[in-house]
Amino acid sequence: MTDSTDSPHLADPFANRRRWAGPIMGLLVLAVAWGALSLGAVPVPADEVLGVLARKLGLSVFTEPSAQAEAVVWGIRMPRMLLAFTVGAALALCGGVLQGLLRNNLADPQLLGIGPGAAIGAAIGSSAGGVQGAIAGGVAAGVVTAFAIRRLSRRPSIDPTPIILSGVALGAALSAWVGFVVFAADRATVPPIEFWLLGSLAGSTWRAFGTVIVFATIAAIVMLASARILDIFRLGEADARHLGIDVDLVRTILLIAVGAAVGATVGAAGVIAFVGLLVPFVVIRFTGPLHRHLFVVSLAGGALFVATADLVARLAIQPIEIPVGLVTAAVGGPVFLWLLTRRRDA
Amino acid sequence: MPEPTIVATSATYRVQGAALVSNVDLEVAPGELVAVIGPNGAGKSTLLNLLSGDLHPTEGEVLINGIDTSRALPGDLALERSILTQREPIDIPYTTTQMVAMGRFPHRRDEANTRERDSAVIADAMAQTDTTRFAGRTYTTLSRGEQTRVSLARVIAQATPIILLDEPTTALDVAHQERIMNLTAVLAEDRTVVAVLHDLNAAAVHANRILVMSEGAVVADGGPRQVLQADLLTSVYAQPMVVVDHPFRDCPLVLPADNAQALDPEP
Numbered sequence: 001m002t003d004s005t006d007s008p009h010l011a012d013p014f015a016n017r018r019r020w021a022g023p024i025m026g027l028l029v030l031a032v033a034w035g036a037l038s039l040g041a042v043p044v045p046a047d048e049v050l051g052v053l054a055r056k057l058g059l060s061v062f063t064e065p066s067a068q069a070e071a072v073v074w075g076i077r078m079p080r081m082l083l084a085f086t087v088g089a090a091l092a093l094c095g096g097v098l099q100g101l102l103r104n105n106l107a108d109p110q111l112l113g114i115g116p117g118a119a120i121g122a123a124i125g126s127s128a129g130g131v132q133g134a135i136a137g138g139v140a141a142g143v144v145t146a147f148a149i150r151r152l153s154r155r156p157s158i159d160p161t162p163i164i165l166s167g168v169a170l171g172a173a174l175s176a177w178v179g180f181v182v183f184a185a186d187r188a189t190v191p192p193i194e195f196w197l198l199g200s201l202a203g204s205t206w207r208a209f210g211t212v213i214v215f216a217t218i219a220a221i222v223m224l225a226s227a228r229i230l231d232i233f234r235l236g237e238a239d240a241r242h243l244g245i246d247v248d249l250v251r252t253i254l255l256i257a258v259g260a261a262v263g264a265t266v267g268a269a270g271v272i273a274f275v276g277l278l279v280p281f282v283v284i285r286f287t288g289p290l291h292r293h294l295f296v297v298s299l300a301g302g303a304l305f306v307a308t309a310d311l312v313a314r315l316a317i318q319p320i321e322i323p324v325g326l327v328t329a330a331v332g333g334p335v336f337l338w339l340l341t342r343r344r345d346a
Numbered sequence: 347m348p349e350p351t352i353v354a355t356s357a358t359y360r361v362q363g364a365a366l367v368s369n370v371d372l373e374v375a376p377g378e379l380v381a382v383i384g385p386n387g388a389g390k391s392t393l394l395n396l397l398s399g400d401l402h403p404t405e406g407e408v409l410i411n412g413i414d415t416s417r418a419l420p421g422d423l424a425l426e427r428s429i430l431t432q433r434e435p436i437d438i439p440y441t442t443t444q445m446v447a448m449g450r451f452p453h454r455r456d457e458a459n460t461r462e463r464d465s466a467v468i469a470d471a472m473a474q475t476d477t478t479r480f481a482g483r484t485y486t487t488l489s490r491g492e493q494t495r496v497s498l499a500r501v502i503a504q505a506t507p508i509i510l511l512d513e514p515t516t517a518l519d520v521a522h523q524e525r526i527m528n529l530t531a532v533l534a535e536d537r538t539v540v541a542v543l544h545d546l547n548a549a550a551v552h553a554n555r556i557l558v559m560s561e562g563a564v565v566a567d568g569g570p571r572q573v574l575q576a577d578l579l580t581s582v583y584a585q586p587m588v589v590v591d592h593p594f595r596d597c598p599l600v601l602p603a604d605n606a607q608a609l610d611p612e613p
Contacts, residue, residue, distance in 0.1 A: 012441060013482055105437060232448050236434040241400065243504070244424025244452040289438045 014288030018297075021286055025300040032307045036081035037073050040314060044069045080204035083212060084310045084324075085303035087201070087265040088275055090216040092283075092302025094258045095276020096295055097223050100230035101254055106164055106339055108277035109262040113170035115271035116178060117145025118263035119196040123181040125267065127190045131208045135267030139215060142263020145174070146255040164340070191270075199272035199325030201310050208268040219261035220299070226254060227292035234289075272309075272325045274332020275302055281335060350375045351426075351508055351538045356406035357396055359389075366392040368562045369406070374555075376507065379534035381549035382542045384559035385583050390542045391512060393559065397540060398510050399423045410508055424452035428504035430497050430511045442480040442488070442496050446472055449503030471502035475529065491522035498529060509533055511541035515548060527552040546600040550574055551592070558582055574598045 037049045044052075044065075051062040052073040065073070091109065098107035109115055118138040125137020148170070175197055182193045191203070229250055232240050240247050265272070279301045280294060287293035309327040316322060350373035359367040367389045374380050382390045395401040396408050399415035408415045411426045428449070446468050453459040472478045475495040480488060485496060494514065501509055511530065515523040523545065531552050533539055543549045549556050549570070556573040558566040560582045566573045579587040579600060586603040 012443070103437070228451065228454075231440075231444075232451060234436060234438050234440075235445075235448070236436075238400070238429075238431055238434070239448075241420055242398065242424065242429045242431070243448060244421040246420045284438075289440050290444065 012288065014286070014293075017286045018288070018293055021297050021300075025297065025304070028304050029300065032304055032311070033081060035311050036084070036307055037077045039311065040072070040077065041319060042068065042072050044073055049073055076204075079206045079209045080201050080310070081307060083204040083209045083268060084201050084307040086209065086213050086216050087269050087272060088279075088302035088304065088306025089299040090212075090219065090261045090265050090302070091272060091275035092279035092298040092305070093220055093223055093295055094262050095278075095302075096280040096291065096298050097226070097230065097254055097258055098276065099280060100233050100291055101251060102163060103234055103236065104163060105281065106277065106336070108274060108336075109258060110271050110273040110275075111164070111171065111277065111336075112149050112167035113174055114142055114145045114149065114259060114262045115266050115273070116171045116174035116197070117148070118142035118259070118266040119178045119271055120174060120181055121263065122267040123178055123185065123190055123196055127185045130189070131203070131205065131268060132211055135208070135211045135215070135264050138263035138265075138267030139260045140263065142261075142266065143256055143259035145170075146259030146262075150251065150255055194323055196266075196270045197325070198323035199270035199328075200321070200323050201269050201306075201313075202321055204268070212264045212268045215260050215264035219257040222253065222257040224292070224295055226250065227290070227295055230254075230291045231289075270323075270325065272306060272328055274328045274336065275305055277339075278328075278332040278335055279305055281339065348375045348377060351411050352397055352540065353409040354396065354403075354406065355408075357393075357403040357408050358405040359392055359396055359401055360404045365562050367396060367403075370396075370564050372557070372564070372567075374538050374540060376536060376538050377534065378538060378555055379531055379553050380540045380555045380557060381553035382540065382557045382559060383544075383546055383549050388559040388582075389562040390559050392562075394429075394510055394512055394540065394542050398427060398429050421452060421455075424504070424506075426506055427508035427510060428501040428506045430494075430501050430509075430514050432512060432516070433493065433497060436486065439484045439486065442477055442483055442485055443468065443472070445485050445496050446477070446499045446503050449500040449505075452504060467505060468503050471499040474502060474532075475499040476525075491518045491525075494518060494522065494526060498526065502533070506537075508538045509540075511539065513542050513544060515543070515545060523548060546574070546579075550597050550599060551595060570597050574600055 034046060034049070038044050038046055047063040048065045048069050051065040052070050054061045055065065055070070056074060094109045095107065098109060098112065099105055118141045121141020122134040122138035126134035129136065149167070178196050179193055182190055182196065229245055232243050232245060237247050279298050283297045283301045284294055287297050306324065306328065310324045312327045313322045313324040352372065352374040354370050354372040357367060357370045358365055370393060382393060384390050392401065396403055397410065399410070399418060402416040410423070413422060413426060415423065447464070449471070450464045450467065453464070469478070472481065475498050477492070477495050477499050480492060480496070485493065488496065498514070514526050514530065518526065527548050530539060530541060553570060555568065556570055557564050558573055558578065565582060566578055574589055576587050576589045579589070588601050588603040589598045590601065592599050
């Protein structure tokens, strides 16, 4: 404490750790990008990957890529990686926002039922308009479901039990409805039930990425702009009101943003669970509790988590791909349990 | 006497027909430290919520610095009044400084309010409440009394002309109670302060004006000597009370009595 006497009001025990977040995240993103673009059934060496990227920029450096390498890296793996990054970043950020809004570290958009709700709309939309129809339907249904849980958020409490129970019940009911829609729909146009409930990035296209990134970016701007407000939300609704925050308005805007962002990811990649729970939980240990730090690093952390999980999903049992949501759940489930049973220390 | 900053006119708050606060007329000016006392359920907290704008009067009106609380935007109210409430538990590890800094949020759109000014106000609020040495500590690890001082620092950092306190000394040891009340008295020198207090003697010693509430109405309003009368308190609290002189301060002290003493106060 003595070294901080010059400006004690600025003392922040996390300041040092945050300094490392940028470089470390940058290196990890590069490593995961190499894996995502290079590894798979058709391995493409790193220099050939760079050759593909260079050619797309109109340059002719590194190794001249084969036509097959170009098709695999640029046509399949690149949109898949970018979509994984986008979906992961969006889900992690939405988790952080919900945790702030509900004052509850167990909040996760999928566990609260927003993902399964969005999947109903997405499945209906996909029968009408392919992946873009799925994304549009997911956004619409995601916003509607977010408003359904608005009722739950009316009585925020750091006791997580009631809201988690409601979320589990809502999620189970909505998942059943996803099944009804999928089994009633034309199998040739609507992806199967495991795509929706377990998530998959196998069908990623540039078009899907291009649509999701629009919704995700708009939602992310709204959420990042609300970081300071969410800092105060964590203190409770009364304190937020006393500091001049229009509590209902903020809740409405952020729930629309969460519903839209989650809905877009579900339309493109199904319900990938536990990202929103796990990433902020880990990231806060490095950034400290202020949401502007938490959010920025969670964006990178979520992108890394889903892209890495997708790598595992592709490579673990070759040539079979497993749904990416199974991988995230295998990691996230135990952490969730631990959080649920942990004794509160204050 | 300066212009009053809190003006309540026939303020009434009804829930399902029952008046929790009825017909309160009240004017409070800067320099006043008003204690609101009365038994549980008398409407003290409801009155404070009406003054803060958390509740809107179902009849009558409440103006704070000329703003009608029923029509005010939350952001405008936050520049006029700050409130110390019983804090809900939090489960996120904010530091003491971060907690105090949240008091600056209402000033974020004020162009004259620079980052340097924020820092200076925060540092000053922490110095006044003697919380500077907890600056980097996690708020949840502080003792109850220390947490109350941090909350008071946040209220000071909000820099409003009106300060409302809801039972600021509840569950604090006697040293912390004194500290909080002395600080409150200092704040009241140039601000308007209204505090709901359960401790009648804290009100007697520190307040320069006391409101006694009973069943939603203000039944007495005046200086400590004027208001703290044994017969009034005995009837309001339905408990025999005696009033004696403070041994060295110029104010009364209030003590519960048994029935015999109340009937015959000078044995």
